[in-house]
Amino acid sequence: MLQRLQHLLGIEDLTREQISFILDQAKPFQEFHRHPLKKLATLRGKTVALAFFENSTRTRISFATAAARLGADTMNLQAESSSLKKGESLLDTVWTLEAMRPDGIVIRHSSSGAPEFIAQRLGIPVVNAGDGTHEHPTQALLDALTVRDRKNTLDGLHVTILGDILHSRVARSNIHLLSKFGAHITLCGPAMWVPRxxxxxxxxxxxVSHIDEALDGADVIIVLRVQTERMHEPALAPEEYILQFQLTPERLRLAGKDALVLHPGPMIRGLEIDPSVADGPQSCVLDQVTNGLAIRMALLYHLVGGAASEPASGPGMAGKDK
Amino acid sequence: MLLIKNGRVLDPSSNTDATLDILVDGPRILRVGPDLTASHVEIFDAGGMIVAPGFIDLHCHLREPGQELSETIETGTRAAARGGFTAVCTMPNTQPVNDNASVTRGIVERSAAAGAVRVWPIGAASVGSKGESLSEIAAMKEAGIVAVSDDGKPVATARLMRQVMDYCRALDLPVIDHCEDRSLFAGGVMREGPRSIRLGLRGIPAQSESICVGRDVEVVTLTGARLHIAHMSARASLEYVRAAKQQGLQVTCEVTPHHFTLIDEDVRYDSHYKMNPPLASGEDRAALIEGLADGSVDAIATDHAPHHPSSKDVEFDRAPFGIIGFETALALALSELVRPGKISLLRLVELFTTGPARVLGIERKIAADEPADLTIFSTDQVWTYRTSESPSKSRNSPFDGREFRGASMATIVAGKIVYRR
Structure with a gap:
C-alpha cells in the first residue's frame, strides 16, 4: 500500500515504493516537455508559494516553470527582498504567505530542518527545495530519474560521490535515495569534508581517500560543487583540490565507458570537473536540468493537485489539457 | 510552629534514614526525633514521603535584571519551589552582567522582596564576562555572591583563569567554569556525531568541553583554587575531574538532568533539544551516570535557562541554547537514576543537598538550630509535567507532556511552606 505524501521534506523517510511512484509519475512529464505547447490546465486555479530564503537561480526557476506548465500561479518570495532582512521571523513570514491562501509552499532555506519546522505549523503541503546541509530531495529524485533512464534500473549500482560531502545536502539526499535501492556508495573528497x-x-x-580507487568500477559519478559559502573552516587551496579530486578524462577512464557523470550545478568548470568531462558523452548535466522540471511537475501535481484526483491513477494529462 | 510528622528523613550529612518528626520554630529547626508532639502547631503529615534537607541548585538563570520577558526572580523562584529547590544559584549573565556589587545587591534585594526561595547570586569572573580584566569580586562577595563564573562562555584564557583562581582562593570562593574551547565549538549547534551528520546540523565535538576542563585542572595545579565544572557532559571531562580528585585537588563538577536523560540521538528539529553543552552521546551519558553513582560527580544542577517562546520558536540553528529545568529535575533523577537502580535514594538526596553545599563550602543538614530549609517529596506521586502550568515565564522544555512518577510535595524555606502540591 502506497503511503500518500503530504509533504516532501526529505528522502530519508520515503520508502522505495514512494520514490518509484514519484519517478513513474514524472515519466509523462518528460515526454510533455517535447511538445510545442507546454502548458497544462491541471493546476489551474491553484497557487504555489515559492519561498526562497536562500539565493537560488536554477532550482527556483525550475519550480516556477514546473508550476507554470501545470497551469498554477506562483507567489514569489526571494531572499533579497524578504522581510527577513527587516528582522521578521521565518514563522511570521510563512504565516503571512499562508494568509494569502496558497495551495502549497516550496521552501529553500539555509537552516537545516526549516521545511520540517514550517510543515509542523502550516496546513498546506511543504516541498523542501534544499535546507541547509540537510537534504535536497528533488535533486536526488531528478538524479535518480536521470540514472534510471540511462541504466534502466536503480538497483545495486556502484555510485561514487566526489567532493565536499559534509556540507552537501545533495549528497545526503542521494545517499538516502540510492541506498534504498541497494546501491554501493563510495564517498571521496578532502578528508575534513568526508567525516566517518x-x-x-x-x-x-x-x-575512500584516493580518487582512483573511488572511481574504479563506478557506474555513476556524482560530482559536487565545492560550497565555499557553507564552510566555517578556511577553504582548501583550489590547486590542492584540483590536484587530488578534479574529475579529469584520465580519471574517468578508471570508471569505464558506461559510467554516468552527474553534477547538481552550478558547476565550476576547471575546479571540480574538467570541461571536457562536463561536455563529454558521459555527462548527464543537461538531462538533469530537464528531468528536474519533470520531477517537480510530478511532485506539485501529486502534492498540490492531489486532493482532486486519485494519487495512484497518474497525471492523466492527455485528458485534462486538451 | 510547624511539626512535620511521620516522614522518612533522609540526611546524607549524618547518613540518617529513619522515620522521624521535625519540629520547626520560626526559621529554624527546633527538634528532630521520633514521635514528637507539641501543642498549637501546624502539622504536616509526611507519612509515605521523604523529608530531605532543602535542595540547592548550583546553576540557573533567573534573567533578572534585564531579560524579564523570559523570567524574573519571582517567577523563576516559584518554579524552583515547585521543583523542591529551597536555594538557587543564579548565573551572572544578566543585563547588566552581575560583575559589580551594585548589581549583586539589586539581585539580593529583589530576591528578599519577591523570591519564593533563597537566591544566591554568582558573580562574573571578569568585567562584563568579557574575559579581559577581573571583576570586583571582593566587593561582590561582601554583597552576597557565593561563587564566580563567566557562565555562557568559558573564562577566556588560561592566564585570566590563573588570576581569577589566585584571587578567589584568597577570598575562599569557588570558581565555576563553563568549559568550552571556542575554536572547536565554531558555530556548532549540537553534539558532533552520526546524528549531527544526519540532520545536517553543525557539530560541536566533545573535545571542545574536555580540552577546557583539562586546561582548568592544570591551572588548579598552579593555583590551588577551588574549581567547579558546570554542566559537564563528556566522559573525557569526567576523567579529568576524577584524576584531579585523586590528586587531592579541590575540583568538583555538576551534571544536568537533561544530560543524564537525553542523548544526541534524541535531537530533532525542535529547539527544545538545543542546549549548551549539547546533548551528548549515549556513551557519555552512561559515563555521567557512572560518575553520579560513584561519587565523582558532586551535584545535579538544572542549568534552568528560560527563553521566551518567540525566541525559541525559530529554525534550530537560529534558536538560543538552553531549556528550563527546575520542575523536572527531581522527577528525572528518580526515573533515570533511582528507579533503574543506578543510585540510592540517599545518594539522590546527596546530589541535591550536601553535594552542592560542599561545592559552596557550606553545610546542609537536618538538625536542631539549623535553618528550616526542607524538601519533602514522594517517590510514587504520578503527575504530568505541563509547561503551560508552570510559574516560569518560559516554556522551553523537551519534557512537556511527559508523565512522571515521583514529585516534590512541599518545599519549606526558613520554616515557611513556600510550595505545597
Missing part, C-alpha cells in the same frame, strides 16, 4: 559518521547514514556507504 557519513558511513552511518545508510547501509553500504564507504569512504
Amino acid at each position: 559518521e557519513l558511513e552511518s547514514l545508510a547501509p553500504n556507504v564507504r569512504r
